[in-house]
Amino acid sequence: MSGGVRATGVGSHPGDDQRWFDEAVRVVLGELGEEPGLPYLPEVPGRGATATMTGRGLAVVDGLDADLQPAGWRLTGSSGSPGLDHRRAFSLLAQDLDTLEEQAHGLTGAFKLQVAGPWTLAATVERPRGDKLVADHGARRELAQALAEGVGAHVADVRRRLPSIERLVVQVDEPALAAVVTGSVPTASGFGRHRTVDLPEASQGLEWVLAAIADAGAEPWVHACAPGTPWGLVRGAGARGLSVDVEVLAAADHDVLAAALEAGESVALGLVPGAGGALPSDAHLTERVLRWLDMLGLDPAELPGLVVAPACGLAGADATYARAALALVRTSAANVRAG
Template sequence: MTATGIGSMPGGDVLASEDDNAREYAEAVRVVLGELPDFAHLPELPGRGAGASMTGRALALVTELGVDLQPAGWRLTGSGSGIDHRRARSLLGRDLDVFEEHAQGLAGPVKVQVCGPWTLAATVEKPRGDKVLADHGARRELAEALALGVADHVADMRRRVPGATEIVVQVDEPALPAVLAAQVPTASGFGKHRAIHPPEASGALETVLSAVTGAGATPVVHCCAGEVPVDLIRGAGARGVAVDLAALRASAYDGVAAALEAGERVLLGVVPTLDPATSLTDKAVADKALRFLDMLGLEPVPGLVLTPGCGLAGASPAWARRALELVASASKHLR
C-alpha cells in the first residue's frame, strides 16, 4: 500500500522564458521525488502552454501522423508536423532529461501519464475540421499511432531510470464517459457527436493498453468523472483504475471492489486538488479511505494507492506539496 500523484503540478508560464520554465519543472521533479519516493511519477506542468497540456504531451509521442497547432487547438495535418508539434516533442525530451538526472538511484515503481485514445479523439481535429471522434478511420489511426508512441516511451523510461522496478503507464481518459454517452460537442457547438458503442470503445483502449503490456509496463486507466466505466476499462486490459472518490458514483463501486479483489491497483483520489478551506490531517485522509473500503466490505489491500483527487495544476505550490505529503503519510497509517 502506497501513494502517488495523478500527474500535473502547478508552475510554468507560457510567457516565461525557457530557462524559468526549466527551473520550475526541476522544482516539481524534486517535490515529487521528495514526497513520493516509493511510487514517483513524471510530473506535468500544463501551465507552460499547449505543448505541455495533456493533449500536447500525448501528441509529442505520436510520430506516425502529422500534427500542428491551430487557433482552435491541435489538428492532424495531411502532411508533416508543424513547428508546435516539434516544440512539444522537444519539451518532453527536456523534461525527461531533468527527471532522469534527479531520479538516479531511484528504486521502485515509476509512473508516466498519457492522454488516452478517446479523450485524444475528442480533443484533436481532423485536417478539415471537426473532431477525430467523428471519423471511424481517423480515430483508429490515432489510437494505433498513440500505441506505437507509448511503447517507445516505455522503452525510453526504462533506459533513463534503470533502477525502476516497474513502469506504470496511466492512460488518462476523462472524456470516456462523455464519448460513450454522446455528450461530446461538435465543432459548431450546436450538436453532439454520436455515441461510441462499448465494443469499439473497448477496442481502441485495448490497442493502447496492449502496447503498454507488450512493452513490459503496467497499464492503469484514470478517469475522474462520476460514471467511470470500470468494467469496460478492465475488460480492455487495464491492470488498474484511478478514480476521484469525491466524484465517484455508487454505480462504479462494484467495479472498483472487483479490481481490488483481483489484486489490481486502484489509485484512489482522497485529497482535494485545490487548496481546501480547512486544514486536513493524514489521519483524516486515511479514515476517508477506510470508510470507503468498509462500504465495499474490504480490508486495506496492497493494491490500494492513495492519490490526490486529480491533477494539481490549479493548486498553489504549497498545497501541491502538502497534498502529496498527506497521501504519502495516510498510506503509512493504512499499512
C-alpha cells in the same frame, strides 16, 4: 499489516515555465521517492499548449503529424513533416525526460508515467478538414493505433533512462471517455454534440493502447475523474490499475473497484481535492480510506494494490498546496499500512 498500500499523484503540477517543472520533479521525488510513495513524471501544463495533456500525448503518438491552430491541435496527416509546435512538443518531452533522468539517477522500486488516452485525444484533437477526430471512425481508429505504437517506444525510452526501476506504471488519462460514450463531446460550433461511440469500439481503442503498454513490460492504469466513466469497460479492456475520484463514483463503480482489488490489481483512490481550501488531516483521510474499505467488506491488510491519491491533477493549485497534498497522501498511506 497492509504493506502494499502506496501514495501517488495524478500527474499535473502548477507553474508556467521550465523552472516550475524542475521544482515539480524535486517535490515528487522528495515526497514520494521512498516507501510508501509511487513517484511519477510530473506535467506542468501552464507552460503552454505543447505541455498540456493533449500536446504531451501527441508527442508520444507515432507516425501522425500535427500542428497548432487557433482552435487547438489538429492532425495534418502522416507525411513525416510535423508542424513547428508539434516539434516543440517532442522537444519539450525529451527535455523533461532529461531532467528526470538527472534528478532520479539511481532511483529504484516503482515509477509512473502519464499519457493522454486515445479517446481523450480523439475528443480534443481536430482532423485535417476540421472538427474533432471523434467524428470520424477511420481517423479515431488510426489515432488509437498510432498512440499504441508510440507508447511502446516511450516506455522503452524511460526504461533506458531509469534502468534501476523495477516496476513501471503507465497511467492512461481518459477524462473525456465518459463524454465520448454518452455523445456529450461538443461539435466545433458548440451547438451540437458528436454521435456516441459504441462501447465495443471504445473498448477496442483503449485495449490497443493498454496492450501495447503491457507488451512493453509496463503496468497499464487508467485515470478519469469524470462521472459516468465506464469502469467495467476500462477494466475489461486491460487496465490493471484504476485511478478514480471517489466523489463521483456510482454505486456499481464500487463493485468494479472491489473486484479489481480482490484480483490483486491496483486502485488509486482520489480523495484529496486538486486545489482550493484547507487540506484534511492525515487522520481524517486515513479514516475515509478505512471506511470505504469497510463499506466494501475488504481488509486493507490483504490489498497490495491499494493507492491513496489526489482526486485529480494539481495544476490549479499553488506550489505550497501541491507539496502538502503529496505529503498528506504519503502520510495517510503509511497510516493505513500500519493499520
